[in-house]
Amino acid sequence: MTLRRSLWVLGVAVVVLLGACLTAVLVGPAGLTVHGVVADLVNRLPGVHVDSGLTTRQHAILWEVRMPRMVLGAVVGATLAIAGAAYQGVFRNPLADPYLLGVSSGAGLGATVVIVVGGTIGSFGLPAAAFAGGLIAVAATYALGRSVGGGRSEVVIILAGVAVAAFGNAIQTFLMQRRDDTLRQVYGWMLGRLATDGWSDVVTVVPYAVVCIAVIIVFGRTLDVMAVGDAEASSLGIRPERVRLILVCVATLGTAAVVSVSGLIGFVGIVIPHAVRLLIGPGHRLLLPVSVVVGAAFLVLADVVARTVMAPAELPIGVVTAAIGAPFFLVVLRRSRGATV
Template sequence: MSPKLRRASAGASPDVSADVRRRPGAVPPAGQARLRPVSLVMAAALLAATLLAGVLVGAAGLPVGGVLKALADRLPFVHVDSGLGVIDENVLFQLRVPRALMAALVGGMLAMAGAGYQGVFRNPLADPYLLGAAAGAGVGATMVIVLMPGDPGYAVPLAAFVGAISGVFLAYVLGSTAGRASGAATLVLAGVAVSSFLASVQTFLQQFKAEELQRIFSWLLGGVGSADWRQLALIAPYSLVSTVVLLAHGRLLDVLSVGDDEAASLGLSAARVRLTVLVAASLATACAVAVSGLIGFVGIVVPHIVRRLAGGSYRIVLPLSLLGGAAFLGMADLVARTVVEPAELPLGVVTAFVGGPFFVAVLRSSRREVEI
């Protein structure tokens, strides 16, 4: 085993060569390769503050003391009289709490999936929609809205979930047909081709019911305003599985960043690790898209901020992206529902407003490092 890989597998490499260190997702120097408790506590505190703001702020004007007491009353072995009426309690626990939790869950899944994709492709500009998940979800949701009159209920998120998974599967199958030498570039091109094809299918479906265009575009622009406990329960198991798998592969992504050949000398199958991470990241993306529509830039903005603040090891980037993405989208949702009160901005518009300029900044700073 080479000294470089031995240091990478140990999680500390103060003498990593300059060419490896410049590579996006490369193993960081010593002192940055472990998740520091203070970073985890700060990220968790930011998320907790965002969740609390999400349940306190709203058009109904619930008393802060009553909300805090009502939340405390739901804790085990705690009994507090909140003083809230039945209507106020319904607003709190049937509208605000599920919405805040949904924004956090969707943001965490998108950010962690983005970090996983960036580790697989060694590209800081890779995002959760790279392999056709967004286009597939759009086709699934559009098909239900067009073909099912009235309120389709939970058929839209289910169809979006199936469509997202199908889009990624098609891209992977298409990319795999190029053979062993295809690499990440072919897979990305396959994702672009599948996305273009599915976008044309979606446009074709929209022509059947022009009167439903507003509902379709409302879904495509993203939002968590319709979140409820059943939707949370619907995606929670898949979110948990993808989270566990991605967090468990943080060290392996660090090893892969040194190089496939040296990773293979350890008996590590780079192809198997990449496939596992891709599947888990795509599952996380599908869960998020199914209940929120298309919300862009979260998977680029949050992992990049984490790398700048805490280091580039994926043992750091993945868990902090999970917490940071949850907090980021929670804050974006607060902006979306308060900046033009009593109306709401689509959540995807808010994230694009922040993420667009940020994407340009990332592109400029990494233009010499990006390799696909």
């Protein structure tokens, strides 16, 4: 793909993201208008003042509710999408996603422990426990994989991840059965949510997301070389196992961070990279940045659906992404039925 066409594709993706963000802050019962929102944004520039026409209540809703929720959705979607693209690249498997190595089960177990012992949704303890649980699960996966296969095969690591995830899910189920009064809280977190108490969650996850996205994009060219196989990549001076370890650790760190505040939002890591790959091809130098932008737009729009389709009640965002992602997953599975895992 030529540079001009690449820039055009990325530009279109950015326009879609901006439209999704504007939709997210406008949709709802607060009565916000395009003029009011744009004028209020312009007023943030030094030395500029435009009459936005927003009331004090509307201004507070825009900056303390809608904006942080929209930004958090964009950050979570972008991180999950590029992490999925990284996993699919290093494992050369289009069905890989950010939860492949036990992040989901580990984070879920950590959150369940906090809820069962008395933690509450939105407390500092729950995100911290989910974050730690995800990292511990991946560390256990790598330790198990290296002990069995010496870390030489991505297939061994994938199977180790399946084993760790099954073990984590078993413990989580046991704890939930012991304290069935916490089932609603546990399931509410597991189905995902982007409700925030302001900008604190955004500030918490942005550093991890930025590092994750930046490092993975830097390795775009390397992922293209690794696509031809480890032996060929090694002959070109690349150390596949080292690259694989770096990217898996970085993708896991970003995933664990965003999952710790958003809950388990599935299918983004599968749907977005593969959809982008179908549109622009497999080259990671363009696939990765476009996946970031499209992933952000996708989750922002999914959150709009989640909070409006059953208003005034709110549908868990994980239900929306699953409703879209599950059929797409079947399409991917059908196209990949000849591939080996």
